[in-house]
Amino acid sequence: MAGNEEALAAVILAAGAGSRMRSALPKVLHPVGGEPMIAHVLALAREAGAARIVVVVGHGGEEVARRLPDLLPEGAAAASGEAGALPGAGGHGAPGAAAPARPEIVWQHERRGTGHAVAMAAPLLADFPGDVLVLYGDTPLIRPETVRSMQDARRAGHAVVVLGFHAAEPGDYGRLVRGADGTLERIVEARDATAEERAIPLCNSGVVLARARLLFDLLSTLDDDNAAGEIYLTDIVAAARARGESAAVVLCPEAETLGVNTRADLARAEAAFQARRRRALLEAGVTLVAPETVFLARDSEIAADVVIEPFVVIGPGVKIGPGVHLHSFSRLEGCTIGSGATIGPHARLRPGTRIAAGARVGNFVEIKNAEIGEGAKVNHLSYVGDASVGEAANIGAGTITCNYDGVMKHRTEIGPRAFIGSNTALVAPVRVGAEAMTGSGSVVTEDVPDGALAIARARQVTKPGFARRLMARLGAMRARCEKAAGRE
Numbered sequence: 001m002a003g004n005e006e007a008l009a010a011v012i013l014a015a016g017a018g019s020r021m022r023s024a025l026p027k028v029l030h031p032v033g034g035e036p037m038i039a040h041v042l043a044l045a046r047e048a049g050a051a052r053i054v055v056v057v058g059h060g061g062e063e064v065a066r067r068l069p070d071l072l073p074e075g076a077a078a079a080s081g082e083a084g085a086l087p088g089a090g091g092h093g094a095p096g097a098a099a100p101a102r103p104e105i106v107w108q109h110e111r112r113g114t115g116h117a118v119a120m121a122a123p124l125l126a127d128f129p130g131d132v133l134v135l136y137g138d139t140p141l142i143r144p145e146t147v148r149s150m151q152d153a154r155r156a157g158h159a160v161v162v163l164g165f166h167a168a169e170p171g172d173y174g175r176l177v178r179g180a181d182g183t184l185e186r187i188v189e190a191r192d193a194t195a196e197e198r199a200i201p202l203c204n205s206g207v208v209l210a211r212a213r214l215l216f217d218l219l220s221t222l223d224d225d226n227a228a229g230e231i232y233l234t235d236i237v238a239a240a241r242a243r244g245e246s247a248a249v250v251l252c253p254e255a256e257t258l259g260v261n262t263r264a265d266l267a268r269a270e271a272a273f274q275a276r277r278r279r280a281l282l283e284a285g286v287t288l289v290a291p292e293t294v295f296l297a298r299d300s301e302i303a304a305d306v307v308i309e310p311f312v313v314i315g316p317g318v319k320i321g322p323g324v325h326l327h328s329f330s331r332l333e334g335c336t337i338g339s340g341a342t343i344g345p346h347a348r349l350r351p352g353t354r355i356a357a358g359a360r361v362g363n364f365v366e367i368k369n370a371e372i373g374e375g376a377k378v379n380h381l382s383y384v385g386d387a388s389v390g391e392a393a394n395i396g397a398g399t400i401t402c403n404y405d406g407v408m409k410h411r412t413e414i415g416p417r418a419f420i421g422s423n424t425a426l427v428a429p430v431r432v433g434a435e436a437m438t439g440s441g442s443v444v445t446e447d448v449p450d451g452a453l454a455i456a457r458a459r460q461v462t463k464p465g466f467a468r469r470l471m472a473r474l475g476a477m478r479a480r481c482e483k484a485a486g487r488e
Contacts, residue, residue, distance in 0.1 A: 007130030008151075009212060010045035011121045014038055014137030015058030015108040020262045026060030028137035029067060030266055033273045034297040034315045034333075037260060038064070039071040040140035042103065043298065048133060048147040053103045054121040055137070058111065064137075065105050113230025114206065119219045128212035134233065136206055138260045141272055146252045150209045159214055159245035160237055162187065163207035165254045173203035174234055176249055184247040187234035191227040202249070204234060205257035214240065273298075297333075309345070317351065327363075335367075338374070356391070370401075373416065385409075387426075390416030390434065398423040415450065 018027025028038040038055070045053050057064050106120045118134055125132060131154055133147065146163065153161040162184055164176045172190045175197050179185045187204050188197045208215075218236040226232060237247045260266050277296040278288055285304030288294050293310040300314050303322040308314075312326050315333030320326075324337050327344030334351025337343065341359045352369030355361060359372045362379035370384045373391035378384055380397035386409050387401045399420050401412040412426045415434035420426070422440045432438065433450035442456040 005130050007128065008048060008050045008133060009052035009054070009125050009128050009130065010048070010050040010133045010135055011118055011125070012038065012041050012045065012053065012055045012103075012135045012137050013114065013117050014064055015056050015061070015111070015117055016138065017059040017111075018138070018261070021260075021266075022263070026064050027260065028064060029060075030260065032140050032260075032266070032269050033277070034295075035299075036067065036071060037140040037269075038137040040298055041135050041137055041142075042071055044142055044144060044147065045133065045135060047144040048151070050133065052125065052128065054124055055103050055105050056108050056117050056120050057105055058108045058117075061105070061107060068103055068105070112224065113228065114233035115219050115222050115231035115235065118233055119216065119231070122216040122219070125212050126216040130212060131209055132212045132215050134206070134208040136259060139206070139257065140260070140269060141256050141258055141276075142205075142207065142252070143256060146250070146256060147209075149250045149252075150207075153248045153250055154209055156248075157246060158183075158248035159211055160184075160240045160247040161209040162237065162247065162249050163205040163257070164202050164249040164251055165205060165257050166201050166251070167203045167254055170198070170201055170203050174206075175200040176202040176204055178202070178249065184237055184249050185241060186238040187232075189226065189228070189232060189234060203254075205252070206233070206259075207257075208233060208236070210236070210240075214245070303339075312344075321357070384412075386428065387412040387414065389414045390418060392416060393418045393420070395420045396422035396424060396440065400425055402427045 014028045016027055021027050021030065023030070029036040032040060042053065055064070104124060106124065108117045108120050150161045150163060162176065167173055174187050174189045175193055176184060177186050177188060177197065177200065190198060215236065218239045221239060222231050222235050224231050240247055255272050258265065258269050258272060260269050274295060277300070278291040278294060281302055282288060282291065286302050287307040289308065290310035294308050295313045297314060297316040297318065299316055301319040303320060305322045306320050306324045308326045309328040311329050313331045317334035318332050319336045321337060321339035323340040325342045330344035330347040332349045335349040335353035335355065337355045338357035338359065340357050341355045343349065343361045344363065346363045347361050348366040350366065350368035353367045354371045356372060356374040358375045360377045360379060361367060361372065364381045365378050366383045367378065368385040370387040370389065372378060372389045373393060375392045376389045378389070378395040382395055382397065382399040383401065384395065385401050386403040389395065393414050393416060402425055403409050403412065410428035412428045413431040414420065415432060415436060417435045418432050419437045420432065421438045421442060424438045424440065425443045426432070427443065427445045430444055430447060432444070432448045433452065435451045436448045437453045438444055438448065439453065439455035439457065442454060444454055444456050448454040
């Protein structure tokens with residue numbers, strides 16, 4: 001990719017202490033839509049086509065670096081950079097490495113402003129042949145369409161492109177000062193602005209797209225002669241204009257630029273994210289009976305004609321086929337559901353679960369790391385973990401797969417059209433064959449051949465009249481105890 005001016009690198013700033021969150025967890029790891037905020041930003045960078053991603057860390061950087069591999073679908077580990085890289089990490093790839101990029105970690109040990117933070121990526125990206133997109137790990141709502149608009153502005157010839165918005169209450173946002181021709185002349189931080197500049201409603205989001213070489217060259221010329229005593233990334237606009245370069249503003253809705261600094265901000269970001277995802281599902285042909293009660297993840301894949309009743313939570317890694325019906329109070333994560341299946345109410349599907357077409361999972365059923373075959377039924381009060389259930393099999397109420405021996409997990413195999421009687425305990429590893437049956441209340445510890453019936457319980461003993469005699473005796477004992485207590 002050397003020499004490719006269309007190439008894109010992303011710098012994600014994630015060094016903030018987040019003190020107003022009142023949390024030991026680094027701010028960028030707080031979740032929105034079931035995933036850390038920085039996962040949303042990484043996904044945005046990748047969707048924009050970033051071939052290099054550099055994450056600038058500071059406070060809590062070790063934890064951020066440790067978590068990064070969990071946020072990458074292909075499981076790539078975070079690579080290090082040269083200057084300020086995490087100790088013990090591997091080497092970084094050549095500029096323009098093929099996407100998807102493996103995030104590279106650099107440190108901002110001193111908090112000297114956004115310009116200083118971006119400059120920490122210079123040893124990695126100063127010679128990058130294309131553009132650099134500056135994003136923020138605590139700003140998870142920016143859409144790929146918005147970044148594409150910024151890229152269009154760059155292709156139109158502007159050296160620097162800034163993402164702006166019209167704020168209902170501009171407050172402490174930096175102001176974007178445009179010239180008569182509509183191009184961007186400079187950005188003024190609120191604390192350095194005049195009264196006239198503070199009256200400008202057009203505000204700075206902080207997101208910037210610029211030629212890599214120009215960006216890092218401009219940053220090297222900036223100083224901290226301002227009210228905050230920091231190196232402002234925003235000063236690159238005026239510096240670029242002084243060199244005869246053009247700068248432009250791309251606008252987006254204010255809600256898209258919401259940055260999270262407090263728990264209240266986090267709640268607002270969650271609400272905005274959920275509203276966006278619900279709206280997208282409704283437009284795609286999904287029925288949400290009470291949209292405001294359904295919670296979704298960023299990567300939820302839900303086909304048309306799915307019906308989702310109130311109070312359903314869909315976590316990360318869920319794929320739902322057409323015609324599925326999710327009943328109320330169900331929770332799903334890391335699972336796949338085939339077309340026409342029904343789930344719930346009060347069902348929990350955990351990671352590794354695969355429900356085939358037409359299967360039924362009913363009330364108060366938990367399934368983990370198991371395959372439920374086509375047309376199979378697990379309708380009531382059961383736990384199926386580390387198991388496979390064949391097509392058209394029926395799992396009776398109260399059935400559990402005893403999959404854990406205190407150290408290891410073991411699998412249960414239930415064949416096609418098998419019938420598991422109510423209140424059966426299947427002690428894994430064990431296999432129940434095709435069209436086999438277990439008697440209700442059985443504890444099954446040995447394989448059941450195809451077509452066989454297994455009954456594994458103690459023989460019933462009936463004692464005529466014993467219940468009445470026992471209850472009379474117990475009643476007399478209670479009366480004596482109450483009488484003795486009364487005398488005391």
